[in-house]
Amino acid sequence: MIDIRDVAIEYGRGGRTVLAVDGISLHVEPGESVALIGPSGCGKTTLLFAVAGLIRPRDGGIEIAGKAVSGPRGEIALILQNAGLLPWKTVWQNANLSLRLGGEYPGKTAASVLEELGLAGVKGRYPAELSEGMKRRVGIARALSMSPSVMLMDEPLASLDTLTKERIQNLFLELWLKRRFSLVLVTHDIEEAAFLGQRIAVLTERPAKVKQVVANPGIGEVRYRATEEFVGIVTRLREALEG
Amino acid sequence: MKRMRGMGKALREGPVVWHVARYVVAIAILLLAWWGASEIVEHVKGRAFLPNPVRAISEMARLGPTLFRNFWVSAWRLVMAMLIAFSLGYPLGLLIGHERRLDQLISPMIYIVYPIPQVAFILILFLIFGVGNPVKVAIVSVALFFQILVSARGAAKQIELEHITSVLAAGASRWQVYWHVVLPATLPSILTSLRVSVGLGMAFLYIAETTGAFVTPERGGLGRFIASNIYSGAQAFAGILAMALLGLSLYILIEVIERVACRWKHVSGRPS
Numbered sequence: 259m260i261d262i263r264d265v266a267i268e269y270g271r272g273g274r275t276v277l278a279v280d281g282i283s284l285h286v287e288p289g290e291s292v293a294l295i296g297p298s299g300c301g302k303t304t305l306l307f308a309v310a311g312l313i314r315p316r317d318g319g320i321e322i323a324g325k326a327v328s329g330p331r332g333e334i335a336l337i338l339q340n341a342g343l344l345p346w347k348t349v350w351q352n353a354n355l356s357l358r359l360g361g362e363y364p365g366k367t368a369a370s371v372l373e374e375l376g377l378a379g380v381k382g383r384y385p386a387e388l389s390e391g392m393k394r395r396v397g398i399a400r401a402l403s404m405s406p407s408v409m410l411m412d413e414p415l416a417s418l419d420t421l422t423k424e425r426i427q428n429l430f431l432e433l434w435l436k437r438r439f440s441l442v443l444v445t446h447d448i449e450e451a452a453f454l455g456q457r458i459a460v461l462t463e464r465p466a467k468v469k470q471v472v473a474n475p476g477i478g479e480v481r482y483r484a485t486e487e488f489v490g491i492v493t494r495l496r497e498a499l500e501g
Numbered sequence: 502m503k504r505m506r507g508m509g510k511a512l513r514e515g516p517v518v519w520h521v522a523r524y525v526v527a528i529a530i531l532l533l534a535w536w537g538a539s540e541i542v543e544h545v546k547g548r549a550f551l552p553n554p555v556r557a558i559s560e561m562a563r564l565g566p567t568l569f570r571n572f573w574v575s576a577w578r579l580v581m582a583m584l585i586a587f588s589l590g591y592p593l594g595l596l597i598g599h600e601r602r603l604d605q606l607i608s609p610m611i612y613i614v615y616p617i618p619q620v621a622f623i624l625i626l627f628l629i630f631g632v633g634n635p636v637k638v639a640i641v642s643v644a645l646f647f648q649i650l651v652s653a654r655g656a657a658k659q660i661e662l663e664h665i666t667s668v669l670a671a672g673a674s675r676w677q678v679y680w681h682v683v684l685p686a687t688l689p690s691i692l693t694s695l696r697v698s699v700g701l702g703m704a705f706l707y708i709a710e711t712t713g714a715f716v717t718p719e720r721g722g723l724g725r726f727i728a729s730n731i732y733s734g735a736q737a738f739a740g741i742l743a744m745a746l747l748g749l750s751l752y753i754l755i756e757v758i759e760r761v762a763c764r765w766k767h768v769s770g771r772p773s
Contacts, residue, residue, distance in 0.1 A: 310670050330672040342667030346685040346765045355681070356671040384765045400671075 259440045260286035260309060260408060265318035266465075267304050278304040280465035281318070288407070291434055291441035291477070293455025295448065295495060301466035302444045303412050309442060310336045310410050322408055332360050335406035335439075337414045341397030343385040350381040353399040360404070368403035375399050375429075391422040395429070402433070409439045415450065427453055428480050435478065448499070452491040453483060460498040470498045524749075550734060557738035564739055568726065572743050575722040578634065579706050579751065582641035583695065590646045591691055594653020599660075599683055608654070615651060619644045619705070623712060637722070640709040645698050652694035656687035689766050692759040699751045703744060723747065 267279040278301035286292050294302045307313045309320055311329040320327040322334060335356070336342075343352045353368035372378050375395045385393055394414065401409060411430075415423045427450060434441055434454075445451050451458045458472045472494055476487045532554045539553040552560075561568060597604050597611075623640055630636035664682050673681065710724025721729075723744045730736035760767060 307666075312666065312669060330670050332672065336670040338663055338667055338670075340663060342663055342670075344664055344667065344682065344685070346763070347681075355668070359668065359671045359673045359677055359681070384768045386765065387768050404671075 259288040259290070259323060260284075260442065261321040262305075262309065263318050263320070265305065265308060265315045265320060267301070267308055267313060268316045269304065269313070277465040279308070279315075280467050282461075282466060282468055283318075284459060284468065286440050286442060288440055289438040291443065291454055291456045293443045293445060293451035293458045294461060295445055295451045295458055295499070296461030296466060296469075297463055297499070298446055300461050300464050302461055305466060306336075306410050306412050306442060306444045309408075310334055312336075332356075332404055333406050334408045334410065335401035335404055337397050337401050337409070337411045339413045339416050341393045341414070342400075343393055343396055345385050347384075348381065349377055349383050349385075349388070349396050352385070352396050353377070353403060356400055356404050366403075368399050371399045371402045389422075390418055391426060394418070394426050398429070398433070402437070405437075407439055409434075409441045411441070411443045411445075413445055413447075414443075415445075415447070423450075424483075430454055431478070431480065448492055448495045449483070452488055452495060453477065458491075458495060460495065472498065552735040552738050556735045557742055560735040560739040561742055564736065568723075568739060568743050571721065571723050571726045571740070572747060575706060575710065575724065575744070576747055576750075578637050578709075578722060579641060579699075579702050579747065581638045582706075583645060583698070583702060583751075585638065585642040586645035586649050586698075587691075587695060589642075590649030591653050594650040594691075595657045595679070595683055595687060597650075598654040598657025598687075599679070604654070611647070611650065611654075615647050619647065620708065623708070627712075637706065637709040640712075641702050641705045644705040645695075645702055648698050648701060649691065649694060653687060653691055656690040657683060659690075660686045685763075689759065689763045692755055692763065696752055696755040696759070699748050699755070702751075703748050707744070 262282060262284040265279055265282050266277065268275045268277050270276050282305060284292070294305065296302050304313060308315050309322075309327065311327045311331060311334065314328075322331070327334075330336075344355070347355065349372070350368075353372055354363050357363040357366055357368065369378075372381060375398060377392065377395055377399060380388065380392065385396070388396065397414070414430075415426055418426065430441075431454060441454070443451065443454050452474060454477065455474055456477055458474055459468050460470045460472065461467065462469045472491060474491050476482055476485065476491075482488050535551075535554050539551040542551040597607050619640075622643055626636050626639050626643065630639050660683060664686060665678060668678055668681050706722070707724040707727070710722040711728040723740050727737050727740035727744070730740060
């Protein structure tokens with residue numbers, strides 16, 4: 259589904275270029291979930307933005323469903339760190355934004371997704387009137403409104419309190435199991451990676467390279483967090499990051 | 502209809518009563534201070550150079566029709582100038598602030614011209630536009646244009662990158678980025694800038710109306726009215742009061758527009 263081949267990404271201009279990603283190759287199967295974990299500023303978000311079509315790699319190539327990524331596509335949804343909601347748009351307008359930009363609104367709307375995520379009652383509110391957890395759910399609603407086959411998440415739960423974070427992680431898991439999109443999750447949270455990633459790619463300091471890929475086939479249930487297998491994966495990831 | 506209901510709601514939800522109360526108190530304090538100053542001047546100088554508020558307000562009532570006519574002449578000029586400055590300065594400022602190459606090309610020119618006092622352009626504007634209404638509108642427009650342009654550029658530069666990334670990732674075109682992000686994100690600060698510009702606009706309007714004071718005195722505007730009555734204190738102060746009223750009306754009008762158009766700025770935050 260997602261094929262990342264020898265990708266190197268540079269940013270900056272002139273003599274001030276920084277190599278953010280250095281020769282990463284990764285393949286994500288349809289319906290598979292892969293977490294990318296690494297130190298802050300290592301280049302994992304840069305790689306994700308390249309998969310989303312927002313950044314063009316210097317070398318290598320990225321293909322999704324056999325087609326080279328040259329820009330954002332309707333089948334690829336990106337959830338940003340703070341949900342990426344526009345403060346001047348209501349929940350309804352934010353949730354329908356992708357459909358509107360793609361010219362599909364009002365023929366198709368996010369009404370059923372908002373209903374599914376328990377947001378139907380707050381359609382007229384602005385983001386400033388929502389709790390942090392609700393804001394993230396609106397971000398998810400916007401992403402799901404396009405029925406994407408690829409879901410990219412850039413530290414989507416950063417700065418949330420533990421319980422809210424776990425609730426949204428559970429929601430991500432439920433949605434992924436139900437809809438089976440290919441999921442690429444960028445996070446610096448080891449437990450989040452172990453809860454949501456069937457495979458976890460541990461990246462090095464910048465420029466990012468794949469240091470190790472940890473298989474995590476046991477995910478799929480909320481109670482996975484309480485298992486020894488989960489604790490073992492968390493320990494392995496910690497060692498890989500520190501090593 | 503839905504929009505009208507939204508506007509009504511926005512106005513009701515804002516602290517309108519408090520706003521009105523604050524203005525009433527402010528006006529009362531200013532009138533008292535004015536009265537006190539007038540008494541002190543009369544006591545020190547032995548003559549009422551500074552008429553007290555009662556005399557000025559009585560004069561306002563007496564000169565009603567003339568003052569009213571001049572009020573509308575000035576109001577029309579100021580509103581036209583603000584609209585022209587806004588419709589030229591806002592989009593241009595956004596373009597410069599958002600498009601890096603355009604910024605590199607145009608900003609140096611703006612920052613060379615911006616510090617030149619716009620009063621220096623008055624003679625040129627008279628030569629271009631003559632001595633009628635257009636030149637007065639042009640003088641105020643030029644002054645406000647730079648103010649709005651610089652504010653819009655600054656506001657466009659402050660837009661959070663996440664908001665732009667968010668719509669770009671959803672496939673937004675350049676035009677859609679402007680419509681869905683750049684325009685709404687900058688509107689509150691531009692309206693604030695416009696509100697602050699009312700004072701500057703009034704000052705330039707006074708200059709424009711008094712510089713061209715040798716023609717059409719009966720429809721010369723408040724500036725002309727004040728200048729021609731400068732030696733009869735109470736009449737001049739009636740004009741000054743009318744000018745203050747004009748400024749205050751515009752200030753309130755822009756605030757109401759801001760509350761309706763940028764309602765999201767005024768919704769109360771929800772505790773987490």
